[in-house]
Every structure is written in structure tokens, then in C-alpha cells.
Amino acid sequence: MTVLKVRPPAVTPAARTEAGTNRGERLSALAQQHGALVALVLLAAVASLSFDSFATGDNIENMxxxxxxxxxxxxxxxxxxxTGGIDLSVGSVFVLGGVLAAWGSRHGTLxxxxxxxxxxxxxxxVNGVLIARTRMAPFIVTLASMLAARGVMLNITDEGATTxxxxxxxxxxxxxxxxxxxxxIPVWITVVLFVAGAVVLRRTRFGQHxxxxxxxxxxxxxxGAPVARTKIIVYTLSGLLAGLAGALNAAWLASGVTILGFGMELDAIAAVVIGGTxxxxxxxxISGSLVGVLLLKVIQNIINQVGSLDSAYQQVVSGGFLVLVVIAQTWLGRRQQVI
Known part of the structure; x- marks a missing residue:
């Protein structure tokens, strides 16, 4: 009986190149999406080993x-x-939301x-309409609304004298x-909002737009995507969420504090970019933005744990993280173009 030996087809150089290309694309995508999560896990592990009070229930709950x-x-x-835009008004809108919520609480929860x-x-x-319909630069429009929201808040609180x-x-x-x-409760609300946001962004036609x-x-x-309508919705959503965050903060602090929110827009942008956007x-x-926020908070908590460092170092470290992430994103983007 004759046994025929069938040789497997030879792997051509082109096939090897294509496999390497696909592997490189997958690794680049994973690094961009989950790089912040890896950094968060490593940083939290080091902090847990370095500080006895870091991994305690109370500290985790506070963070x-x-x-x-x-x-x-x-x-x-x-x-x-x-969408390629920016919203510099969220810090002022956050403060305004807290003040309006505290003032309105005298008339009931609703x-x-x-x-x-x-x-x-x-x-x-208003931000969305101006940006979408007049094609004004988001930077200019939201900078103007940042100043306007801050002015409204100061007017309501008598230049900040009334809390x-x-x-x-x-x-x-x-x-x-x-x-x-x-x-x-604010943590539960945040989790629900992020789950809903992920579903909307990944599973709906609006998210595709x-x-x-x-x-x-x-x-x-x-x-056929409704470009103007999409922009109007996302900026309206940004204002709504900033106002909701301010209201929840007022409920947490039991007051409409007027000195909060300065630079919050920069922290939000940094968290989003660190998360891979x-x-x-x-x-x-969406998940990356949540990881970016947690990473910034862990850095801040570690600096507080050290005790001998000034709180300003948190901004320095956050800025350093942001620069590294942008450099990594640029490198990954160029690598994917080459691949």
C-alpha cells in the first residue's frame, strides 16, 4: 500500500507580511485602548505596596x-x-449647575x-448651534460660554459672597x-451613565454619526450623516452632564460652592485623552475616559499619601502623563499608517 504524503502549502513572504501587519495593527489598537488601564493597575499595585492606607475600604470609597x-x-x-471638537465651558457650567441646584433646593428636589x-x-x-450652524471654532465659542457661565454664577451669588x-x-x-x-449614590449614577454612554456610542446610529x-x-x-444635528446634540449633552455633575456635587457638599470647577475642563480633557480618545x-x-479619570485620582491620592509633596505636583504629573499619551498616540497613528 502506497502512502501519499501531502506537504502543507508553503507560507509565502506576502502571507508572512500580511500576518505581521495584522498583528501589528491589533497590538497598536490594544495599546491605544488599554494602555491607560495597564498604567492604572500597575500604579495602584505599587501604591498598595508602598502605603498601608491606600488599599483600605475608606480610601477607595473616597476616591x-x-x-x-x-x-x-x-x-x-x-x-x-x-467629533473633533472641544468644550472649555464645562468647568464654569459645573459650578453654575451646583449653584442653581443649591438655590433650587429651597423649592423642592425636582x-x-x-x-x-x-x-x-x-x-x-447654544454652543452646539453656534459651532454647527455658523461654523465658528469650538475653542472660541466654548471659551466665550465659559466666561458667560462664570458671569451668571457670580451674578447669582453676589460676586461669590453668597453661598x-x-x-x-x-x-x-x-x-x-x-x-x-x-x-x-453618585458613584452608582456615574456607572449607569457610562454604561448608557457606551451603548449609545457603540450600538446606535447616533454613535456611528x-x-x-x-x-x-x-x-x-x-x-448622509446629519453633521450639524450631531454636533448640536453632543454639545448639549456635554452641558447637561456638566450641570448634573454640579448638582450632585452640591448635594454631596450640601451647598453650592462657588470656588470649585476652576480648571476642571482641563482635567476632563486630560482624562479623555489619557483614556485613548x-x-x-x-x-x-467611553471606558477609557473612566480609566483616565481614575488614573488622575490615583495620582492625586498617592501625592496626598506621601504628605511631603505639595498638591501642585498632581498637576505636574498629570501634565506629564498627558504629554506621554499624546506622543504615544501620535506614534501609534503613524505606525498604523505605515502598516
């Missing part, structure tokens, strides 16, 4: 709660940046929630201070 407000703002910023959402959502809507307090017996304050299963507008606005228009638009991850 999660303080991260919730910035995370909600960063969620709206993620949608904006994916007013305390609806007033900041209506006022801050209107600011976001509105939230009644400790009101139902509204429970949104910021109560816990569910040992976790603060967001990516298309950020990738190539002219091509998106040719494909391209500043040029067209690529971004």
Missing part, C-alpha cells in the same frame, strides 16, 4: 466618590472630542434637579450623601 463628578463631566467631553439641567443644557445647546446651602433634611441631599450597598463626523466631516455629510477626533472609548 470613587470624588472621581464621580469629574467622570460625569468627562463622559460628555468624550462625545465632544470624538426644581433642584431640573433647574441646573435646563440652564446648563441651554448653554450646551446657598442645601437643607440637610431635604430629599435632594440624599442623592449626594446616601449609599446603596455601601457605595455612594459621532465617529463619522470626527473621522471626516465632509465624508460624513456625503454619506484622539484629540483630532474619530476615535475614542
Amino acid at each position: 470613587a466618590l470624588s472621581s464621580a463628578f469629574l467622570a460625569i463631566v468627562a463622559l460628555g467631553m468624550t462625545f465632544v472630542i470624538i 426644581v433642584a434637579l431640573l433647574l441646573p439641567l435646563a440652564g446648563c443644557g441651554l448653554i450646551g445647546l 446657598y446651602l442645601v437643607d440637610k433634611n431635604s430629599l435632594f441631599i440624599r442623592l449626594g450623601q446616601d449609599e446603596l450597598l455601601g457605595i455612594g 459621532v465617529y463619522a463626523v470626527g473621522g471626516n466631516e465632509d465624508a460624513a455629510a456625503l454619506m 484622539l484629540l483630532t477626533g474619530g476615535l475614542g472609548f
Whole structure:
């Protein structure tokens, strides 16, 4: 009996090149999407070994709660940046939302929630209309609205001299201070919002339009995507989420503090970019923005744990992280183009 030996087909150089290309693309995509998560895990592990109080339940709970407000703002910023825009007004809108919520809490929980959402959502809507319909630069429009929101807040609070307090017996304050299963309500709200945001961005037609507008606005228009409407929605959403974060912060602090929010827009942008979203638009991850926020908060907590370092170092380290991430994103983008 004759046994025929069948040789496997030889792997051609072209096939090897294609396999290497696909592997390189996958590695680049994974590095861009999950690089911040790896950094977060490593940093948290080192901090846990270095500081006895870092991995305690109270410290983790405090970090999660303080991260919730910035995370909600960063969620709206993620949608904006994916479209290729920027929103510099969210810090001032955040403060305004807190002041409006504290003032409205005197008239009931419903007013305390609806007033900041209506006022801050209107600011976001105006931003979106001006940017989408007049084609004004997002930087200029949102810079103007940042100053306007800050001016409205100062007018309401008599140049910051008046701080509105939230009644400790009101139902509204429970949104910021109560816990569910040992976790603060603002943290649960943040988780729900991020899950909803991820579903909208990845599983809906609107999410596809967001990516298309950020990738190539002219091509998106040719494909029938409603470019102007998409921009208006994302800026309105950014204003709504900043106002909601401010309202929850007011419920947590039981007052509409007027000195918060300075530089918050920069922290939100840094968290989004660190999480893997391209500043040029067209690529971004909701989960990455949450990881970026947590990474910034862990850095801040480590500096607090050290004790001998000034809090300003947190900004220095955050800026350093941002520069490294942008350099990495640029390198990965060029590498993918070469591949």
C-alpha cells in the first residue's frame, strides 16, 4: 500500500507580511485602548505596596466618590472630542449647575434637579448651534460660554459672597450623601451613565454619526450623516452632564460652592485623552475616559499619601502623563499608517 504524503502549502513572504501587519495593527489598537488601564493597575499595585492606607475600604470609597463628578463631566467631553471638537465651558457650567441646584433646593428636589439641567443644557445647546450652524471654532465659542457661565454664577451669588446651602433634611441631599450597598449614590449614577454612554456610542446610529463626523466631516455629510444635528446634540449633552455633575456635587457638599470647577475642563480633557480618545477626533472609548479619570485620582491620592509633596505636583504629573499619551498616540497613528 502506497502512502501519499501531502506537504502543507508553503507560507509565502506576502502571507508572512500580511500576518505581521495584522498583528501589528491589533497590538497598536490594544495599546491605544488599554494602555491607560495597564498604567492604572500597575500604579495602584505599587501604591498598595508602598502605603498601608491606600488599599483600605475608606480610601477607595473616597476616591470613587470624588472621581464621580469629574467622570460625569468627562463622559460628555468624550462625545465632544470624538467629533473633533472641544468644550472649555464645562468647568464654569459645573459650578453654575451646583449653584442653581443649591438655590433650587429651597423649592423642592425636582426644581433642584431640573433647574441646573435646563440652564446648563441651554448653554450646551447654544454652543452646539453656534459651532454647527455658523461654523465658528469650538475653542472660541466654548471659551466665550465659559466666561458667560462664570458671569451668571457670580451674578447669582453676589460676586461669590453668597453661598446657598442645601437643607440637610431635604430629599435632594440624599442623592449626594446616601449609599446603596455601601457605595455612594453618585458613584452608582456615574456607572449607569457610562454604561448608557457606551451603548449609545457603540450600538446606535447616533454613535456611528459621532465617529463619522470626527473621522471626516465632509465624508460624513456625503454619506448622509446629519453633521450639524450631531454636533448640536453632543454639545448639549456635554452641558447637561456638566450641570448634573454640579448638582450632585452640591448635594454631596450640601451647598453650592462657588470656588470649585476652576480648571476642571482641563482635567476632563486630560482624562479623555489619557483614556485613548484622539484629540483630532474619530476615535475614542467611553471606558477609557473612566480609566483616565481614575488614573488622575490615583495620582492625586498617592501625592496626598506621601504628605511631603505639595498638591501642585498632581498637576505636574498629570501634565506629564498627558504629554506621554499624546506622543504615544501620535506614534501609534503613524505606525498604523505605515502598516
